[in-house]
Amino acid sequence: MTWHNQLIRKLEEHSILSKADIALIRKLPGKTRVLGRNDDILRQGDKPRECAVVLDGMVARYHTVPSGKRQYLSFHIPGDMPDAQTLFLESMDFSLCAVQRAEIILVPHTAICDLFKERPSAGFAFWKETLIDAAIFREAITNNSSRDLQMRLAHFFCEQYYRAYKADLAKADTCELPLTQTQLAETLASSLPSISRAIIKLRKTKAVEFENGILQIKNWRLLVEIGDFNPTYLHLKIPHKLQ
Amino acid sequence: MTWHNQLIRKLEEHSILSKADIALIRKLPGKTRVLGRNDDILRQGDKPRECAVVLDGMVARYHTVPSGKRQYLSFHIPGDMPDAQTLFLESMDFSLCAVQRAEIILVPHTAICDLFKERPSAGFAFWKETLIDAAIFREAITNNSSRDLQMRLAHFFCEQYYRAYKADLAKADTCELPLTQTQLAETLASSLPSISRAIIKLRKTKAVEFENGILQIKNWRLLVEIGDFNPTYLHLKIPHKLQ
DNA sequence: CGGACCATTGACCATAGTCAACCGCCGTGG
DNA sequence: CCACGGCGGTTGACTATGGTCAATGGTCCG
Numbered sequence: 001m002t003w004h005n006q007l008i009r010k011l012e013e014h015s016i017l018s019k020a021d022i023a024l025i026r027k028l029p030g031k032t033r034v035l036g037r038n039d040d041i042l043r044q045g046d047k048p049r050e051c052a053v054v055l056d057g058m059v060a061r062y063h064t065v066p067s068g069k070r071q072y073l074s075f076h077i078p079g080d081m082p083d084a085q086t087l088f089l090e091s092m093d094f095s096l097c098a099v100q101r102a103e104i105i106l107v108p109h110t111a112i113c114d115l116f117k118e119r120p121s122a123g124f125a126f127w128k129e130t131l132i133d134a135a136i137f138r139e140a141i142t143n144n145s146s147r148d149l150q151m152r153l154a155h156f157f158c159e160q161y162y163r164a165y166k167a168d169l170a171k172a173d174t175c176e177l178p179l180t181q182t183q184l185a186e187t188l189a190s191s192l193p194s195i196s197r198a199i200i201k202l203r204k205t206k207a208v209e210f211e212n213g214i215l216q217i218k219n220w221r222l223l224v225e226i227g228d229f230n231p232t233y234l235h236l237k238i239p240h241k242l243q
Numbered sequence: 244m245t246w247h248n249q250l251i252r253k254l255e256e257h258s259i260l261s262k263a264d265i266a267l268i269r270k271l272p273g274k275t276r277v278l279g280r281n282d283d284i285l286r287q288g289d290k291p292r293e294c295a296v297v298l299d300g301m302v303a304r305y306h307t308v309p310s311g312k313r314q315y316l317s318f319h320i321p322g323d324m325p326d327a328q329t330l331f332l333e334s335m336d337f338s339l340c341a342v343q344r345a346e347i348i349l350v351p352h353t354a355i356c357d358l359f360k361e362r363p364s365a366g367f368a369f370w371k372e373t374l375i376d377a378a379i380f381r382e383a384i385t386n387n388s389s390r391d392l393q394m395r396l397a398h399f400f401c402e403q404y405y406r407a408y409k410a411d412l413a414k415a416d417t418c419e420l421p422l423t424q425t426q427l428a429e430t431l432a433s434s435l436p437s438i439s440r441a442i443i444k445l446r447k448t449k450a451v452e453f454e455n456g457i458l459q460i461k462n463w464r465l466l467v468e469i470g471d472f473n474p475t476y477l478h479l480k481i482p483h484k485l486q
Numbered sequence: 487c488g489g490a491c492c493a494t495t496g497a498c499c500a501t502a503g504t505c506a507a508c509c510g511c512c513g514t515g516g
Numbered sequence: 517c518c519a520c521g522g523c524g525g526t527t528g529a530c531t532a533t534g535g536t537c538a539a540t541g542g543t544c545c546g
Contacts, residue, residue, distance in 0.1 A: 063381070063382075063385040063389070065385065065390070066471055071384065073384055085374045085378065088367060088374055089371065089375070089478050093378050093381065094381060116366075120363055120366065130370075130373065130374060130377065131328045131331055131332050133377060134373065135328065137381055137384060138304070138306070138336065139306075140380075140384050141314065141316055142314040142316070144384060144387055144432070145314055145388075145432035146312065146314040146432065148533085149533090149534080180492065181492075182492080189389065190534080190535090191534075191536075193495080193535080194533090197495090199493095228309055232336060233336040235332050235333070235336070423524065425525095434504075435525080436503080436504085436505095436525095436526080436528095437501090439525060439527085440527090443526085
């Protein structure tokens with residue numbers, strides 16, 4: 001699948017694009033960049049002049065705290081634009097890295113802004129994308145602040161699977177989630193041993209299996225219940241299968 | 244100060260507006276609504292057809308978790324648009340309430356979208372506002388997930404004072420922050436007694452005083468150090484006094 | 487075969503959550 | 517005017533969740 005189609009598919013998860021919108025999006029120029037595991041794409045403070053669209057693999061946003069530890073903020077799959085905010089925010093307030101081998105497309109800001117000026121309706125779709133992004137952050141605040149580790153983890157698994165499913169990346173109840181338990185700990189405000197124990201505990205519920213970077217959903221309803229997961233914050237059309 | 248001027252002042256904290264932009268923003272229609280302490284403006288699931296601009300007082304976004312407890316997500320002062328996302332996200336994924344007596348202006352979505360279509364550059368300023376909003380959420384994830392309570396609280400005080408200062412709401416090192424300790428606990432992933440102890444501990448550092456909803460900065464540098472506060476994520480011009 | 491990395495497990499311990507009592511303030515109503 | 521109740525904040529005692537440290541084991545790769 002071409003990156004233009006990835007991007008259009010992603011925007012159409014929530015917005016309606018006209019033929020003219022789509023035609024102009026297809027004209028966006030972009031150059032490919034391939035990344036290895038843990039490579040940084042951008043660092044806090046950088047001032048990029050182009051936006052990344054994920055084409056393959058998984059990339060992550062993270063903060064670095066003075067102790068040197070990371071706080072992961074979000075994970076991104078093909079079609080996502082994890083640094084869309086650089087269109088209007090000059091300087092990066094987080095870093096962006098490849099979780100595993102990844103492929104991204106770099107699109108010049110100028111080309112995107114020209115598109116917005118020519119077709120505000122296309123701009124609104126991109127805007128909506130960044131607003132959903134913000135809604136996901138809000139949910140992450142609540143997840144890490146108001147739920148116990150078991151719930152947090154279940155909620156996180158629900159969100160990742162749901163988004164992978166919507167992006168056609170889930171196969172037979174499994175999707176890739178190439179994270180180590182250390183990274184899960186740095187995402188969910190926890191520690192490696194606690195995450196390990198929480199995964200084992202979740203495993204015993206027979207709701208979900210997570211091993212070797214593969215997430216397998218065994219009982220969606222149960223997982224949703226454990227994680228208090230309500231997908232309305234993702235602002236996507238709800239697929240029948242995941243209701 | 245009229246609400247149009249509040250809004251323009253806020254946008255000009257980070258964006259450059261042309262005279263034409265300003266002229267059109269001034270033409271936005273709006274009707275006033277006065278709220279009492281703890282009144283809800285919007286609830287999760289609502290589908291409003293207008294946006295709120297805060298004119299006076301303080302309003303808060305919050306989630307409600309199944310136990311019934313609240314997780315506060317952000318606090319908003321005059322000039323803020325705490326539900327700007329409703330322009331493009333149909334349904335509210337959080338609730339919005341007045342922290343104390345507050346006055347808001349309700350502006351129809353249609354009027355705002357028409358403005359964007361006529362002047363994309365004005366739209367970009369609003370967009371940037373929502374992107375800064377998202378950056379603040381990112382920081383909140385890190386604050387509540389990776390810092391201990393003392394640091395969290397100091398960081399939160401820094402952010403609130405900084406934003407109040409930029410909005411000309413700080414007088415002689417003090418600003419209003421009309422929150423109870425219970426609300427602070429529901430913001431900072433903590434409990435009332437822990438917050439009480441943390442405030443007392445902070446008080447002893449002589450960096451800050453918080454009592455009766457008044458925040459008083461006694462040693463900005465020290466508070467910034469305790470809270471590991473770096474205002475770049477707010478994406479505003481840094482005032483000399485707070486450097 | 488050795489080393490790196492990842493996951494699991496146990497022991498110990500500290501932070502902070504819960505529960506509860508108490509205090510001061512304020513507004514209300516008798 | 518005073519008594520009361522509610523709310524907000526402080527404090528203490530107890531406890532438990534989960535963090536730190538450390539040892540072990542498995543797997544993969546050089």
